[in-house]
Amino acid sequence: MKQDITLNYTLGEGWLAPWLDGLREGKALASTCKECGNAHFPPLRACPTCRAPCDGWCALNGGASVVYRTTGADGDFAMVRFDGACGAAIANAQALPPDATRAILAPCRDAPPKLALIPEPET
Numbered sequence: 001m002k003q004d005i006t007l008n009y010t011l012g013e014g015w016l017a018p019w020l021d022g023l024r025e026g027k028a029l030a031s032t033c034k035e036c037g038n039a040h041f042p043p044l045r046a047c048p049t050c051r052a053p054c055d056g057w058c059a060l061n062g063g064a065s066v067v068y069r070t071t072g073a074d075g076d077f078a079m080v081r082f083d084g085a086c087g088a089a090i091a092n093a094q095a096l097p098p099d100a101t102r103a104i105l106a107p108c109r110d111a112p113p114k115l116a117l118i119p120e121p122e123t
């Protein structure tokens with residue numbers, strides 16, 4: 001038996017509020033571990049290296065290296081590693097050229113904001 005349901009709910013931003021504010025402005029914020037100093041993007045509540053709480057934030061430069069890229073039914077997506085942070089994130093790569101190996105975080109006005117990439121400016 002198949003039945004469609006609709007959910008209407010609101011989630012508070014909670015501890016992710018600084019990160020979400022950064023996404024809206026195109027600024028990459030990473031959570032930081034107070035014990036080992038590692039920065040995590042996307043942010044984590046606890047450090048996977050030393051298990052200490054991540055209770056601080058640091059601004060990254062916003063640049064990221066493309067690790068993997070794929071095109072699915074919902075568009076182009078890339079797994080990227082942001083400069084200066086541990087971990088990898090999945091982001092919308094619709095605005096990136098197919099051969100891009102570098103990108104920067106794009107400002108996102110969606111609610112909630114999503115990770116989206118744009119080409120890194122030429123230097």
Ligand SMILES: [Zn+2]
Pocket residue numbers: 033034035036037038047048049050051052
């Ligand atoms: Zn740590």
